[in-house]
Amino acid sequence: PRHNKTQRTPAFSRYLLTDDNEKILLLAEWNKVMETHSSKPWNARIVEGIKSIKQHSDRTVAAHKAKCRATYDIQLEPIFKAEQALQLNWNDQSARDKLNEAQLNLNISDNKN
Numbered sequence: 001p002r003h004n005k006t007q008r009t010p011a012f013s014r015y016l017l018t019d020d021n022e023k024i025l026l027l028a029e030w031n032k033v034m035e036t037h038s039s040k041p042w043n044a045r046i047v048e049g050i051k052s053i054k055q056h057s058d059r060t061v062a063a064h065k066a067k068c069r070a071t072y073d074i075q076l077e078p079i080f081k082a083e084q085a086l087q088l089n090w091n092d093q094s095a096r097d098k099l100n101e102a103q104l105n106l107n108i109s110d111n112k113n
Contacts, residue, residue: 013057022060030055075109078102 016022033052037045082099087090 012054014060016057016060026053026056029053075106079106 011063016026029052031051033049034045037048079099079102082095082102085095086099089095
């Protein structure tokens with residue numbers, strides 16, 4: 001039996017509450033929504049505010065993931081090139097050295113993060 005997993009929406013990014021710049025943006029977003037929906041009852045305004053904050057969180061998380069993916073691809077590019085050179089000639093010692101160096105550099109950069 002095959003189980004179909006439903007797409008889960010990401011949870012609110014709690015990181016936004018630890019970053020002072022993000023706190024300012026969240027508060028500005030909240031105040032804007034409260035002002036925009038000022039004619040609605042307080043509970044409707046709260047719901048709209050939460051929706052808006054969640055959308056801001058989702059956009060921020062998506063942008064962060066895209067940035068990480070791009071950074072990851074850039075970090076792996078030297079390894080891809082060294083692998084391709086090695087595929088062309090398995091006995092090429094300089095290609096092996098480049099691959100080892102690229103893997104070492106990736107390891108070092110991963111350990112820094």
